Amino acid sequence: ASNYLTVNHNNTEFCGCCGSDGKTYVVGGWSWAWWLITDIQRITLEIMTLQPKCEDVETAEGVAITVTGVAQVKVMVDNELLGYACEQFLGKSVIEIKSVILQTLEGHLRSILGTLTVEQIYQDRDRFAALVREVAAPDVGRMGIEILSFTIKDVYDKVEYLSSLGKSQTAAVQRDADIGVAEAERDAGIREADCKKEMMDVKFQADTKMADSKRGLEMQKAAFNQEVNTKKAEAQLAYELQAAKEQQKIRLEEIEIEVVQRKKQITIEEKEIDRTEKELIATVKRPAEAEAYKMQQLAEGQKMKKVLTAQAEAEKIRRIGEAEAGSIEAIGKAEAEKMRLKAEAYQHYGDAAKTALVLEALPKIAAKVAAPLARTNEIVILSGDGGRVTGEVNRLLAELPVSVNALTGVDLMKIPLLQKMINPQA
Numbered sequence: 001a002s003n004y005l006t007v008n009h010n011n012t013e014f015c016g017c018c019g020s021d022g023k024t025y026v027v028g029g030w031s032w033a034w035w036l037i038t039d040i041q042r043i044t045l046e047i048m049t050l051q052p053k054c055e056d057v058e059t060a061e062g063v064a065i066t067v068t069g070v071a072q073v074k075v076m077v078d079n080e081l082l083g084y085a086c087e088q089f090l091g092k093s094v095i096e097i098k099s100v101i102l103q104t105l106e107g108h109l110r111s112i113l114g115t116l117t118v119e120q121i122y123q124d125r126d127r128f129a130a131l132v133r134e135v136a137a138p139d140v141g142r143m144g145i146e147i148l149s150f151t152i153k154d155v156y157d158k159v160e161y162l163s164s165l166g167k168s169q170t171a172a173v174q175r176d177a178d179i180g181v182a183e184a185e186r187d188a189g190i191r192e193a194d195c196k197k198e199m200m201d202v203k204f205q206a207d208t209k210m211a212d213s214k215r216g217l218e219m220q221k222a223a224f225n226q227e228v229n230t231k232k233a234e235a236q237l238a239y240e241l242q243a244a245k246e247q248q249k250i251r252l253e254e255i256e257i258e259v260v261q262r263k264k265q266i267t268i269e270e271k272e273i274d275r276t277e278k279e280l281i282a283t284v285k286r287p288a289e290a291e292a293y294k295m296q297q298l299a300e301g302q303k304m305k306k307v308l309t310a311q312a313e314a315e316k317i318r319r320i321g322e323a324e325a326g327s328i329e330a331i332g333k334a335e336a337e338k339m340r341l342k343a344e345a346y347q348h349y350g351d352a353a354k355t356a357l358v359l360e361a362l363p364k365i366a367a368k369v370a371a372p373l374a375r376t377n378e379i380v381i382l383s384g385d386g387g388r389v390t391g392e393v394n395r396l397l398a399e400l401p402v403s404v405n406a407l408t409g410v411d412l413m414k415i416p417l418l419q420k421m422i423n424p425q426a
Contacts, residue, residue: 043086047072048072048094052102054068057114060114061118063157069105073148075144075146081144089144101140101143108132109136133147136150
């Protein structure tokens, strides 16, 4: 008898006869099996989906994170590797096979997590998954299992480390995006400015060419106009010159006519002058000469009369002046003699005579002083004190000698009568 393995579709059967070590592997086919003699075992060749999960695994920085993944594995059909799988998993259910492979993957996943940082795991999941697949493939390969794919499904933590990292990354991305937008807008603005500058340069060049063309046209038109105006001016000047020549000829002929007329007029005027002169001589000159001679004689007579009269008047004034001068001289001498005699008399009289003269003059002075009061009808002196009026009068009398002494040099206080009037108690 012989051992054989029959593998139906998606199943592998291992067959062996009693007392025989021979094994036959049949993949996806059929084979004979003896009832009660042949031992038949099956192993699935379907793809198995595993979901490894490592909870609260500390990374290289000591941050506890949880990683979940998805792995697709299957039994390899190579004869040698298939034998490894049969040795490991024959007689086990699919759940048991998955459990063994899952624990292997989770162990490698846990060990690899301890060597990486959170940023490396989170930011480069493909590299992390490739690293897990690379490390775990030899171990599961020795069990006849092939890892078809391994991907990281989710990475999270309970301390919000990844959330903070995401926020910082989001902020960095947002910042980079804003910078990119700003740079794009700047580049767009620069490009737009360059385009506008190019457009303005082209426009300016076109405007310049148009202006040059217009200027050339205007200059050409100006040259044409100048030439036309020159010709017109020359024609006008030629016309005016010819007209002036003709006018000059006409004027010469008119002058000649005027000269002839003037000569005739002069001849007539000369004859008229001769006639008028003779007439004036007869009617005006002769009578005027006679009248002038008459007036001359009268003027000379009046002149002689005024001269003689002036001489006589001057002689009269001179003699009157001499007489008045003699009279004034005599009067002056008499007054001087009178004053001299008075002075001598005053010296002989002394103070008594001077006082007498002052007293004689006082009524006249008082009359002159009181002259304005003569036109006053009434003088009223108001005083609450009955004896005040008397005091005022006494004061005036006391001041009178002082005033006279200041004016004449005569001291009235030496007169006994006035002393009694001023100082009754003396």
